[in-house]
Amino acid sequence: MKEKDLRRSLSVLPIGTVMKLTSLTARQIRYYEEQGLVSPERNDGNRRMYSLNDIDVILEIKDYLDEGLNIAKIQEIYKKRKEDNKNNDTKELTDQEARKILSDELLNIGGLNSHDAANNSF
């Protein structure tokens, strides 16, 4: 599985492709990099080259944003996720661990929704 992982980490997509794949504007994509959420390489002429991994991350960012999270929250989530990866560096994620990470992220989302006062209807 390392071959695919390596390929997935190859930065070969110009920002124009990322725009089409994520339905985001170049402005937003660059902004997310500014916030440290993605780290595209800089090949020729100082141009950003994204990897499939980056696409995945950006898509996730878009999802979180859609759920009402701000950049700060997303940064926290990724920071926590990084620490989690440090914890189990040599072994694969068990289903339980994956669940824990996901629920933890969802917890972060739910605990900070200030825009859904209407949700009190249940």
Add this chain to the structure above:
DNA sequence: CTTCTGACA
């Protein structure tokens, strides 16, 4: 033509 940085409404 496509992308980059900085800046302003």
Add this chain to the structure above:
DNA sequence: TGTCAGTA
């Protein structure tokens, strides 16, 4: 965020 300017 959108968008314009001046480059590379």
